[in-house]
Amino acid sequence: MKVKINNQLVEVAEGITIMEACRLAGIHVPSLCYLKDVSQNASCGVCVVEVKGARSLLRSCITGVTEGMEIMTNSPRAMETRKVNVELLLANHPQDCLICDRNGNCELQLLTFTLGINERRFVRTRREQYTKDESSLSLVRDPEKCILCGRCVAVCSDVQNVKAIDFSGRGLKTRIATFLDAGLGHVACTNCGQCALVCPTGAITEKSCVAEVRALLQQPGKVVLVQTAPAVRVGIGEAMGMPYGSLVTGQMVAGLRRLGFTKVFDTNFAADLTIVEEANELLRRIQTGGTLPMITSCSPGWVKFIEHFYPEQLGHLSTCKSPQQMFGAVAKTYYAEKTGIDPRDIVVVSVMPCTAKKYEARRPEMDGAYLYWKERLNLTEEERFYDVDYALTTRELARMFREAGIEFTRLPEEAFDNPLGESTGAAVIFGTTGGVMEAALRTAYELYTGKKPDTIDFNAVRGLRGIREADIDLNGTILKVAVANTLKNAGLLLDQIKKGTSPYTFIEVMTCPGGCLGGGGQPIPTNEEIRERRAASIYQEDAHKMIRKSHENPEIKRIYEDFLQEPLGERSHHLLHTHYQERGFETGIILGENP
Amino acid sequence: METRTKDTVSGNIIDEIIARHRGKPGMLLTTLEEVQEQNQFKYLPGETLAEIAGKLKIPYTQVYSVATFYSYFNLKPQGKHAIVVCRGTACHTKGSKALLDDIAANLGIHRDDNDTDSSYTTPDNLFTIRTVACFGQCAQSPVVEVDGVIHSNVNSRKLQTMLHRVRGEETKKEISYATV
Numbered sequence: 177m178k179v180k181i182n183n184q185l186v187e188v189a190e191g192i193t194i195m196e197a198c199r200l201a202g203i204h205v206p207s208l209c210y211l212k213d214v215s216q217n218a219s220c221g222v223c224v225v226e227v228k229g230a231r232s233l234l235r236s237c238i239t240g241v242t243e244g245m246e247i248m249t250n251s252p253r254a255m256e257t258r259k260v261n262v263e264l265l266l267a268n269h270p271q272d273c274l275i276c277d278r279n280g281n282c283e284l285q286l287l288t289f290t291l292g293i294n295e296r297r298f299v300r301t302r303r304e305q306y307t308k309d310e311s312s313l314s315l316v317r318d319p320e321k322c323i324l325c326g327r328c329v330a331v332c333s334d335v336q337n338v339k340a341i342d343f344s345g346r347g348l349k350t351r352i353a354t355f356l357d358a359g360l361g362h363v364a365c366t367n368c369g370q371c372a373l374v375c376p377t378g379a380i381t382e383k384s385c386v387a388e389v390r391a392l393l394q395q396p397g398k399v400v401l402v403q404t405a406p407a408v409r410v411g412i413g414e415a416m417g418m419p420y421g422s423l424v425t426g427q428m429v430a431g432l433r434r435l436g437f438t439k440v441f442d443t444n445f446a447a448d449l450t451i452v453e454e455a456n457e458l459l460r461r462i463q464t465g466g467t468l469p470m471i472t473s474c475s476p477g478w479v480k481f482i483e484h485f486y487p488e489q490l491g492h493l494s495t496c497k498s499p500q501q502m503f504g505a506v507a508k509t510y511y512a513e514k515t516g517i518d519p520r521d522i523v524v525v526s527v528m529p530c531t532a533k534k535y536e537a538r539r540p541e542m543d544g545a546y547l548y549w550k551e552r553l554n555l556t557e558e559e560r561f562y563d564v565d566y567a568l569t570t571r572e573l574a575r576m577f578r579e580a581g582i583e584f585t586r587l588p589e590e591a592f593d594n595p596l597g598e599s600t601g602a603a604v605i606f607g608t609t610g611g612v613m614e615a616a617l618r619t620a621y622e623l624y625t626g627k628k629p630d631t632i633d634f635n636a637v638r639g640l641r642g643i644r645e646a647d648i649d650l651n652g653t654i655l656k657v658a659v660a661n662t663l664k665n666a667g668l669l670l671d672q673i674k675k676g677t678s679p680y681t682f683i684e685v686m687t688c689p690g691g692c693l694g695g696g697g698q699p700i701p702t703n704e705e706i707r708e709r710r711a712a713s714i715y716q717e718d719a720h721k722m723i724r725k726s727h728e729n730p731e732i733k734r735i736y737e738d739f740l741q742e743p744l745g746e747r748s749h750h751l752l753h754t755h756y757q758e759r760g761f762e763t764g765i766i767l768g769e770n771p
Numbered sequence: 772m773e774t775r776t777k778d779t780v781s782g783n784i785i786d787e788i789i790a791r792h793r794g795k796p797g798m799l800l801t802t803l804e805e806v807q808e809q810n811q812f813k814y815l816p817g818e819t820l821a822e823i824a825g826k827l828k829i830p831y832t833q834v835y836s837v838a839t840f841y842s843y844f845n846l847k848p849q850g851k852h853a854i855v856v857c858r859g860t861a862c863h864t865k866g867s868k869a870l871l872d873d874i875a876a877n878l879g880i881h882r883d884d885n886d887t888d889s890s891y892t893t894p895d896n897l898f899t900i901r902t903v904a905c906f907g908q909c910a911q912s913p914v915v916e917v918d919g920v921i922h923s924n925v926n927s928r929k930l931q932t933m934l935h936r937v938r939g940e941e942t943k944k945e946i947s948y949a950t951v
Contacts, residue, residue, distance in 0.1 A: 333830075342832035344839040355824075355831035356817045379901070436882075 179245040182487040194236035194247055195223055205249050206258065206287055208265075210237040211374055213704060218321075221261040222287065225252040233257055259291045265323045267298035268275035269377070276321070276378040281700055283376035300755030302348055308353075311361030313538050314383055314531040315372060319351050322379040328352060330370035335689065336665035338481065340365035352379075359625060364484040364759070366663065368477035369531030369686045369696020371432075382531045382697060385566045386575055392434040392523050392565075401511075402437040403503045403596070404428060406444055407529035407692035408570050409717070410710040415574030415699040421709025423717055424587020431582050432527075432573075433590060441524065442592045442607035446503035446598030446714045447606045447615070447736070450474065451726035453752050454496045454612075455619040456743040458682055469658075469673065469680040472612050474498040476536035477687030477696075479756065481663050485669045492683075495753040499606065500526050500533055501542050503596065504563030505751040508545030508569045510739045511596060519549050520559060528568045529607070529695035531685065537564040544751045549632035569697025596730035601724030609643065609661035609691035610637040613684035613713070617648055617657070618725045620737055625651040632724055638715075640690050640707060643668065645680070661686040661694075779819050780809045782906050782921070789826055790815075799829060799837055803844055839944045842903070850899035852937050855916040859905030862913040866926075870913055874900055877934055897941060941950035 177190050181201050183694045188197040198205045209220035216237055224233040228246035233254055248254060260672045266288065274280055306319035326343065340363050344353040354363045372380040392400055413422030434438045458470050461673045473479055473494045482493060487551075497505070504524045512519040526533065531551070536542070545563050549555055577584055591597070602618050605611030614634045623630045636646035636659065642665040648655040660666045666685040671673060672678040690707035693714060723729060740747045788805045794800040807815050815838055824834040838844045849946055856862075856871045875882040878898050880891045890901040907916045911923030917933055 339830040339832050342830070342836040344832075344836050346840045346842075349839075353832075355835045356820070406861065 177243050179241050181247045192238050196305050197241045205236050215327045217326040217724035224257050225249045227256045230252050248332050249644045257574050270300045270320050271595045277381045278378035311359030311360045314367035314534045316383050317380050321377045327374040330477045331370045331374050331546045335662050364481045365478040367532035367535045382569045387567050398523050399438045399521050401439050402432050402525045403443040405526045406604050408527050410713040411570045411698045420706045421713045423713040427587040430587040430590040439593040442599050444603035445596045446499035447603035448726035448729045448732045449501050449502050451619050455616050469683045471683045474673050475687045476532040478685045483759040502752050505544040509548045523565045527573045528567050529692045529698045530569050531696040533567040537567045595731045600729045601718035601721035602726040607692045608711045608714045609686045610659045613637045613659050619727045627722045657682045658678045659684045662689050772923045778811045779816050780806050814845035814848050851897050852918050853899050855901045855903050857906045858902045861909035865913040867913040
């Protein structure tokens with residue numbers, strides 16, 4: 177089909193929108209509320225174009241192309257209207273860009289600049305002054321900065337099927353709100369942070385703990401250990417101005433050392449530990465008639481989701497703690513014992529691609545190390561400590577690097593400290609959807625068959641599609657597995673289990689699109705193309721690792737010999753496994769939420 | 772008067788209302804409307820919204836979204852008598868702003884034009900003042916609705932009489948209660 181865009185004749189496919197046609201033709205139409213694969217509200221009026229013969233300007237994000245259409249994206253009328261529409265949004269938007277979390281990375285700011293808006297012509301029309309919603313442990317909402325584009329609502333309801341927020345009120349009083357304006361911390365929010373990732377302004381951000389971490393780094397006598405999740409090494413480079421998906425493990429380690437962390441460790445070590453425990457748990461469930469399918473439990477948004485929405489199926493969830501929590505528990509017991517450091521002096525900071533990890537770290541049951549030491553050191557209730565003290569997002573780490581004047585791209589590559597920095601390729605792929613499954617299969621195969629598999633690349637579970645399934649041949653026994661990313665897809669698999677039609681034995685669920693590499697704490701923007709690049713880097717790191725199976729990690733072997741004794745053993749039970757709680761929400765509001 | 776928030780519509784009544792509308796288009800709107808009607812203070816407390824969401828299996832946020840969108844739904848307890856002043860253009864030019872101020876003064880309500888509250892209720896819970904954008908009765912402007920009846924060509928004196936009458940009825944009731 178032929179259309180004319182800005183007087184250029186272009187051949188376009190049928191059934192696409194004007195915006196898609198323009199972008200394919202290399203013509204940029206600005207947009208704001210539109211977000212590919214997420215939202216198509218057509219509410220902001222920024223993407224308007226002039227079409228010959230049409231009475232009014234058309235919103236290019238929702239209007240399909242037709243044969244012979246003559247489109248002008250930069251006619252005076254289209255440009256002027258676009259500008260006015262943004263100016264109107266600015267009328268109710270605060271003017272505190274300089275001190276905003278999203279300064280320099282704000283779509284509204286960028287639009288204002290690119291559209292050449294250089295004055296504020298319209299006065300504020302909204303009468304209310306909204307207060308920040310700081311009730312959540314993971315996220316902060318500032319409705320004052322909200323421009324009502326609806327992207328957060330779309331991602332929460334259509335991608336995650338959580339529906340924690342929606343438009344409420346009408347006219348000037350329209351705002352994004354939780355049920356009864358109770359606040360994110362008091363409703364069934366999973367803390368996934370996808371809303372923060374898609375917000376074009378600073379209206380939703382993570383609850384930062386940069387100041388607390390910085391203070392601890394200065395405190396004498398504290399041993400501040402940092403652990404980095406697998407997806408951070410393919411994200412942090414972007415936030416420091418490098419190309420999408422840059423693999424910067426070595427520079428990240430160097431940067432963390434320069435920030436002053438006592439030891440730079442790797443969550444990947446704990447990921448290997450998770451795999452050994454989880455593969456053994458799976459086999460035990462298969463052999464002893466336990467609850468199947470077993471579902472992974474590394475993703476804290478997912479864990480909270482099932483606790484809220486499918487509490488009757490909690491038995492399917494692996495009892496393994498997530499790698500972040502295993503790391504904390506091991507660092508404050510095993511590592512403390514090994515080095516003779518008082519566990520009360522150890523601070524564990526994690527860097528995560530995730531906002532839900534902040535909540536996870538504050539779950540009251542995540543105090544395995546404290547309970548371990550309680551009798552041994554006669555600890556009082558006041559001395560109680562969490563296994564993980566603070567969880568920073570990738571974005572927060574970038575902020576710390578910037579503030580410390582670290583020239584990230586010029587850093588040398590350095591290696592993690594030992595012993596909790598030793599890891600395998602199996603651990604790296606935890607950062608992508610399908611990775612935990614593949615890592616578990618690499619170990620489970622050998623545990624189950626006693627043989628080495630022909631290949632350890634389980635390609636069937638790779639990729640970024642929403643749900644993937646595979647039949648894994650364990651030397652004659654077929655293991656049916658499924659991998660889901662996004663909570664909506666996870667819900668589909670749970671519905672299947674509910675109906676009794678689930679054919680699977682083992683399921684991996686990741687909360688965010690693409691898994692952790694697309695997590696709510698990752699650099700902004702994060703979209704499909706960027707997720708693909710990050711995934712490629714993750715598999716690249718895996719391919720280049722000398723050891724690619726978790727159970728072959730020498731430090732993992734050592735921790736079992738010296739400390740844990742055996743997988744699923746007594747010590748593992750106390751330190752590496754957890755339990756879940758039903759979080760029904762009949763009242764719509766969870767009182768006393770937030771441990 | 773904290774006790775009044777406990778006056779929620781019972782689960783059985785909500786069940787009965789839902790049973791009549793389940794599966795029909797607009798079932799949420801009709802349910803909200805009828806449940807509010809059943810409430811002693813003509814409003815939808817949070818517990819009730821949650822109950823309706825749970826029973827209709829509609830997301831809580833959606834129920835809240837709908838209940839806050841339509842000015843018909845009250846999220847705060849309403850007075851026994853509702854006075855709705857039309858603030859449409861026609862009524863405005865005929866002085867509805869002055870009428871609104873009059874009523875507020877008469878009932879001892881402090882109203883601020885910059886205040887965005889949608890309704891005001893007297894402490895004795897007898898009267899609630901609300902405004903509406905247009906009743907569609909512009910030819911009779913200014914119009915004021917009292918307890919569901921629209922009064923046309925209202926002026927201050929007419930208004931006084933109406934309020935007086937409503938008050939008088941209330942006092943009579945009180946006396947008759949007292950003598951029983």
